Amino acid sequence: LTAFKGHQRVIFTVEDGGEGFDFNNIPDPTTPENLIKVTGRGLFLMKKLTNELLFVQNGSKVIMTFSIE
Known part of the structure; x- marks a missing residue:
């Protein structure tokens, strides 16, 4: 975990050694079957x-x- 604070923004970076995940196929938690x-x-x-x-x-x-801002 790293954090950077600039004049008009804050940036957080979270990283681990895992394989990652399919971030293009994330279920919508607002659909009835996921509520x-x-x-x-x-x-x-x-x-x-x-x-x-x-x-x-x-x-x-x-x-x-x-x-x-």
Whole structure:
């Protein structure tokens, strides 16, 4: 985990040694069949809350950028 604070943004990078995941095929937690599942909301929230979300190295590295104005 690394964090960088610039003048108008904060960038968090989370990386692990795993194989990654298929970030292009993430189930939507708001569909009826997924509403009662207790997992699967983290990436959904990251997409909604960040200004930029990048998946690198097959998803084993995630870069989240937040604007601070």
